[in-house]
Amino acid sequence: MRISNLTEFEKISLPKLENEMDLYLNSLNSNQILKESMRYSVDAGGKRIRPLLVLISAYSLGKKISKSDYQVAGSLELLHTYSLIHDDLPEMDNDELRRGKPTNHKKFGQAIAVLAGDGLLTTSFEWLSLTDIDNDKKIKLISQLALAAGPQGMVSGQTDDILGESKKYNLEELKHLHAGKTGALLRYACVAGGILSDASDNQLELLRKYGENFGLAFQIYDDLLDVIGDAKSLGKNVHKDEIENKNTYPILLGVQGTKEALVEVLNNTENLLKEMANNDIAIDLFEQLLDYFKVRK
Amino acid sequence: MRISNLTEFEKISLPKLENEMDLYLNSLNSNQILKESMRYSVDAGGKRIRPLLVLISAYSLGKKISKSDYQVAGSLELLHTYSLIHDDLPEMDNDELRRGKPTNHKKFGQAIAVLAGDGLLTTSFEWLSLTDIDNDKKIKLISQLALAAGPQGMVSGQTDDILGESKKYNLEELKHLHAGKTGALLRYACVAGGILSDASDNQLELLRKYGENFGLAFQIYDDLLDVIGDAKSLGKNVHKDEIENKNTYPILLGVQGTKEALVEVLNNTENLLKEMANNDIAIDLFEQLLDYFKVRK
Numbered sequence: 001m002r003i004s005n006l007t008e009f010e011k012i013s014l015p016k017l018e019n020e021m022d023l024y025l026n027s028l029n030s031n032q033i034l035k036e037s038m039r040y041s042v043d044a045g046g047k048r049i050r051p052l053l054v055l056i057s058a059y060s061l062g063k064k065i066s067k068s069d070y071q072v073a074g075s076l077e078l079l080h081t082y083s084l085i086h087d088d089l090p091e092m093d094n095d096e097l098r099r100g101k102p103t104n105h106k107k108f109g110q111a112i113a114v115l116a117g118d119g120l121l122t123t124s125f126e127w128l129s130l131t132d133i134d135n136d137k138k139i140k141l142i143s144q145l146a147l148a149a150g151p152q153g154m155v156s157g158q159t160d161d162i163l164g165e166s167k168k169y170n171l172e173e174l175k176h177l178h179a180g181k182t183g184a185l186l187r188y189a190c191v192a193g194g195i196l197s198d199a200s201d202n203q204l205e206l207l208r209k210y211g212e213n214f215g216l217a218f219q220i221y222d223d224l225l226d227v228i229g230d231a232k233s234l235g236k237n238v239h240k241d242e243i244e245n246k247n248t249y250p251i252l253l254g255v256q257g258t259k260e261a262l263v264e265v266l267n268n269t270e271n272l273l274k275e276m277a278n279n280d281i282a283i284d285l286f287e288q289l290l291d292y293f294k295v296r297k
Numbered sequence: 298m299r300i301s302n303l304t305e306f307e308k309i310s311l312p313k314l315e316n317e318m319d320l321y322l323n324s325l326n327s328n329q330i331l332k333e334s335m336r337y338s339v340d341a342g343g344k345r346i347r348p349l350l351v352l353i354s355a356y357s358l359g360k361k362i363s364k365s366d367y368q369v370a371g372s373l374e375l376l377h378t379y380s381l382i383h384d385d386l387p388e389m390d391n392d393e394l395r396r397g398k399p400t401n402h403k404k405f406g407q408a409i410a411v412l413a414g415d416g417l418l419t420t421s422f423e424w425l426s427l428t429d430i431d432n433d434k435k436i437k438l439i440s441q442l443a444l445a446a447g448p449q450g451m452v453s454g455q456t457d458d459i460l461g462e463s464k465k466y467n468l469e470e471l472k473h474l475h476a477g478k479t480g481a482l483l484r485y486a487c488v489a490g491g492i493l494s495d496a497s498d499n500q501l502e503l504l505r506k507y508g509e510n511f512g513l514a515f516q517i518y519d520d521l522l523d524v525i526g527d528a529k530s531l532g533k534n535v536h537k538d539e540i541e542n543k544n545t546y547p548i549l550l551g552v553q554g555t556k557e558a559l560v561e562v563l564n565n566t567e568n569l570l571k572e573m574a575n576n577d578i579a580i581d582l583f584e585q586l587l588d589y590f591k592v593r594k
Contacts, residue, residue: 029449030448030449030452030453031453031456031457033456033460034452034453034456035448038448086411086412086415089408089411091406091407091408092408092411109388110388111386111388111389111459112456112459114383114386114389114411115383115452115455115456115459117415118383118414118415118418118447119447119448119452119453121415121418121419122418122443122446122448123443123447123448125422125439125447126443126444126449129436129439129440129443130440135432135433135435135436136432138432138436139426139432139435139436142422142426142439143423143427146419146420146422146423146426150415150416150422150423151325151328151332151335151416151419152325152326152327152423155331155412155415155416155419156326156327156331156416159327159328159330159409159412160328162408162409162412
């Protein structure tokens with residue numbers, strides 16, 4: 001029977017996801033400290049939103065979720081974790097706290113943190129390439145992941161972000177930055193689920209749009225939390241954006257304007273959900289995912 | 298007509314390799330400074346030994362080298378370049394000079410250097426996954442490359458190297474370090490050429506062994522040059538190993554013992570070449586490659 005409740009879906013799928021990540025990371029024949037460092041950041045937890053989007057996208061097109069789906073989802077979480085480790089480095093955002101724990105370089109030193117990031121990035125492609133799905137699908141996933149994660153996606157956005165500390169972006173430039181920095185992996189997550197479930201081109205495009213909207217909402221919400229949230233419940237320092245002279249929505253639009261921008265994105269997404277439903281995509285779980293941007297406020 | 302002279306082979310193939318790398322890097326839709334930084338290190342040149350090994354391996358099994366072979370070879374050089382950028386970082390080997398030019402982080406700053414490395418690593422998989430060869434071969438190449446480059450290969454060796462600065466390895470441990478740090482990509486290079494030319498399992502194994510021997514000779518030679526070479530002709534600082542308390546062959550075996558170890562590896566490789574010749578692999582170019590370890594001394 002179909003699971004239509006997000007909490008229940010998470011309760012069933014997230015332990016299986018964790019288990020697959022555990023198994024693969026443990027199986028690596030590698031330097032012990034490097035493995036520990038990689039595992040440290042993966043085990044730090046987090047919301048697992050990207051792999052969850054992979055699984056929900058596949059499931060919502062009618063796929064029965066299998067071991068290889070968890071592996072594809074897990075490989076994305078490894079890649080995301082690499083990006084966090086490198087983003088936190090002293091030469092980048094210089095963060096000391098992540099998910100309530102010392103960041104990787106605070107725990108293992110800067111050299112090992114660079115290597116753990118490099119290792120997780122490479123392992124993501126390694127795992128994906130060894131997963132038991134057919135090669136044509138694998139190549140689609142690998143090329144889409146690389147395009148999303150690399151200099152045509154996330155790494156470009158991260159560069160925009162770092163270089164932006166010394167200048168002010170306008171709204172268009174800020175959106176472009178985030179479309180790369182956070183948007184690209186979230187779009188990939190939805191598209192990957194679609195590829196796994198043999199989505200039509202039209203369905204893939206709708207999933208991509210959902211990922212895009214979700215990414216936009218995610219970033220606006222994240223910027224808001226940095227202004228109005230508190231460190232304890234977030235597990236990381238707040239008011240960092242302002243201190244670091246980052247380009248953010250609240251700085252461009254003010255807190256009220258940023259809240260309005262978030263509502264607008266969520267309204268657009270509600271319309272998109274209708275279109276998804278008209279194209280044989282179950283929207284119940286996608287809809288509940290949007291509560292993320294309401295409940296925690 | 299078959300090219301049997303290495304210099305001639307390089308003269309014909311290297312410009313085509315450079316051209317393919319140029320084309321792909323220029324085509325990237327990315328932050329301009331990130332692109333510049335990636336190109337800076339790729340354009341710094343170097344001997345292009347890894348892509349050359351890919352091409353020679355494919356060619357020596359009778360393959361007519363085509364555009365996609367240059368792309369597979371080029372994707373490996375991008376990955377190698379990422380590893381140099383990250384290795385040179387202040388938290389790693391802290392090198393200021395590479396191939397006679399300022400290292401990436403000296404030129405672009407540490408944050409951009411981390412991102413340029415991340416970008417090149419990801420681009421390597423991206424390019425490989427988009428190359429026009431059949432998907433089964435691509436998956437073989439991608440998985441082999443990831444295994445060679447990641448925590449089960451190069452990144453593990455690099456971690457051994459960094460952590461070894463505070464302890465002394467024995468010969469076995471030193472060999473293990475280098476089998477990862479430099480050996481893994483050189484083995485992959487030879488195997489990749491074999492995959493491209495539909496080598497038999499037996500031929501693949503011989504190519505892998507050649508890569509292994511080449512890697513061993515390469516590292517011993519590199520360690521020797523650090524002791525007996527000069528900065529000007531090498532384009533990088535010398536005597537760094539000693540200063541940084543690195544584990545090296547000369548420290549373990551002395552200069553004379555290291556020279557003898559190199560001769561031994563080269564003798565073993567001569568025997569391997571005979572076996573390769575008996576298995577329908579043309580060995581002329583492989584043989585001339587070994588001159589690299591003699592001429593420059």
